Amino acid sequence: MLFVLVGLYLLYLAGGIALASQGVVDRVYFFPGFSIKRPHSDQSAFSPDGPLVHYLPDGAALSRCIVPQGSGFAVRLDTLRRPTDSLTCFVQETGLSFRFPRHAFTTEAAEYPAPARMLVVSDIEGNFKGLQQLLQGAGVTDAQARWRFGTGHLVFVGDMFDRGLQVTECLWLLYKLEHEAAQAGGKVHFLLGNHEVMNLTGHYKYLRRKYRKNADSLGVDYARWYAADTELGRWLRTKNAVERIGPTLFVHGGLSPEVAALQLPLAQLNDLTRRSIDAPATTDRSAAEKLIRNPKLSPDWYRGIAQEEAPAAHVQAVLRQYGATRMVIAHTPVTEIKPLYDGRVVAIDLPHQEHTGQGFMQALWVEGGKLSVVDDKGRKRAL
Numbered sequence: 001m002l003f004v005l006v007g008l009y010l011l012y013l014a015g016g017i018a019l020a021s022q023g024v025v026d027r028v029y030f031f032p033g034f035s036i037k038r039p040h041s042d043q044s045a046f047s048p049d050g051p052l053v054h055y056l057p058d059g060a061a062l063s064r065c066i067v068p069q070g071s072g073f074a075v076r077l078d079t080l081r082r083p084t085d086s087l088t089c090f091v092q093e094t095g096l097s098f099r100f101p102r103h104a105f106t107t108e109a110a111e112y113p114a115p116a117r118m119l120v121v122s123d124i125e126g127n128f129k130g131l132q133q134l135l136q137g138a139g140v141t142d143a144q145a146r147w148r149f150g151t152g153h154l155v156f157v158g159d160m161f162d163r164g165l166q167v168t169e170c171l172w173l174l175y176k177l178e179h180e181a182a183q184a185g186g187k188v189h190f191l192l193g194n195h196e197v198m199n200l201t202g203h204y205k206y207l208r209r210k211y212r213k214n215a216d217s218l219g220v221d222y223a224r225w226y227a228a229d230t231e232l233g234r235w236l237r238t239k240n241a242v243e244r245i246g247p248t249l250f251v252h253g254g255l256s257p258e259v260a261a262l263q264l265p266l267a268q269l270n271d272l273t274r275r276s277i278d279a280p281a282t283t284d285r286s287a288a289e290k291l292i293r294n295p296k297l298s299p300d301w302y303r304g305i306a307q308e309e310a311p312a313a314h315v316q317a318v319l320r321q322y323g324a325t326r327m328v329i330a331h332t333p334v335t336e337i338k339p340l341y342d343g344r345v346v347a348i349d350l351p352h353q354e355h356t357g358q359g360f361m362q363a364l365w366v367e368g369g370k371l372s373v374v375d376d377k378g379r380k381r382a383l
Contacts, residue, residue, distance in 0.1 A: 044210035046217055048073060048092040049168050053080070053102075053231035054224070061231070063087060064218045075217060089172045093129050093165070098145050100176040102231060107238045107274075110266035112187070114246020115153040119374065120364040122157035122193070122252065122330030123349045126164020126208075130356035131173070134363055137376030145173060147180035153245065154181065157330040157348065158193020158252030158300065162206035164353065171232055192241045192273065193252035193331065194300040200226055200236060200277045228278060241273040241299045242266055248366070249324040253331040254305035256297040260318050262288050273299065306332035306347050308340055315341045328364065337364055337373050339383060346371065346383070 050065035061080040066073050067090055080087075083102060090097045119138050124131050135141040140149040154177065160170050178188040195206065202223060215222040226233040242251045244266060249255075264272070276292045279285075285293075295301045304310040306329055319325060330349040338347045348364050355361055364383075365374040371383040 042209045044165055044208050044213075046073065046213045047165070047210055048090050049210070049214045050218075051078075051087050051089065051172075052168075052218065052220060052225055053087065054220070054227075055229045055231075061085075064220065065090075066214055066217065068092075087172070089169055089176075091128050091166060091169045094132060096132070096145060098173070098176060100172070100179070103179040105178070105235055105238050108189075108240050108243070108270075110240060110243055110270055112153075112189075112243065112245045114248075114369075115151060115187070117149075117365070117367040118153045118155055118245065119149070120155040120157060120250070120328060120348060120366060123159040123333075124156070124164070124170055124352055125159055125162055125195070126167035126170055127353050127356055128164075128166035128169045128173070130352045130361050131170055133356065133376045134361035137361070137378050138363065138365070138374050139378060141177065145176075147177050147184055147186065149181065149184070149186050151185040153187045153189060155189045155245065155250060155328075156191060157250055157328060158191045159195045159330065159349075160190075160193075161195040161199045163208070165208060165210055167211075168232075171236075175232070175235055189243060189245070189250070190236075190239050191243060191250055191252055192236070192239050192300060194295070194298075196236060196239075197273075197277065197300050200233070237274055237277060239274075240266075240270040242269055244322055244324050247323075247325040247369075249319065249322055249327040251327065251329060252300045253298065253302040254310075254327070254329050255299055255318045256291075256302040256304060257310065257314050258294075258297045259291055259299060259302070260314070260321060262291065263321070264288070266322060269299070301331070303332050305329060305340070305345055306334075306349075312341055312344075315344055319344060337362065337383060 048066050048068060051063040053061050053063050055061050063078040063080055065076045067076050086099050086101045088097060088099045119140055121134065132145060136143060140154055142148050156174060161167050174188055174190055181188045204222065211222055226236060228234065228237065272288055272292050276289060292298050305315060319327060327345045329345060329347055332347065333349050333351060334347045337350065340347055346364065350362055352361060361376040362373055365372040365380055372380040373383055374380045
């Protein structure tokens, strides 16, 4: 009987991989909650993007954009000499254009009190249309992408980069909303996922063709798009890998037993992650530094909790260590928002691009300590 089941499973995998390679299905599930995405032929090309804002030695900044012009596109350069000079971002996919000021930012705190309500989403991967659809439907923004969530918190649990074609636009949207939320007494949390770390450390395996073409046209190598002398590069380098908001611990991948054994406070764990972004690749790293960059064990990569391979005792110990009662993770795809470990963990990495194509979006909603799934129409159901 066992041989028959194994044979059927292998037949299913072979058939699934064949269908994915032909574009019939988008994912192949190895087991419930874990899948791989099919490769796509990338025909993306030179198209609207930016702004890229690089700081100059004299303190001014140079903004580069690719904007529509006539029946094509053109590169536009602007010099920003005053901190109050605003930026404009155009989103080709939706036709939205939004203007916003640069704003001051500092390294994020690692712990926050629980707000009355939170919208929690991850793994948008440059899907501006789906993100806008979700934020507007859930009441976080209006039709012009302006903050309308009052003192609520928007929590992004990593992976805005790669796969999609509006990465820059999505980043600027959350940058803009961060400022607007703060003015209203709310908060935008942006956690670093493995794709943020990859792009900040020179690993471009999943980079779309569009960005290489745009980099050539703008005269700026992609490796410099998010360098430490850029506005978005500086902003991203203030972000955390792990945060606790009220009783909930948020992390893109998960906390492995090896990382937990370091017994680092969250602030130190985040400092270590941020320092690793620009650290030279040397062989004399400390054990902690090696763990933070280990793709099997680091907080932005670890899958042991999402795949329920980690013992329940480890999950309980991590929650106790950081004063939390539950953990929200992303990174490992699931077909629906899924409680794990008797509800102590919630996995939220949904196939947003597929859902957008099907006309809907979903995310996690937290209000009054209770968890729900919310869609782009604002409808909620208890988790």
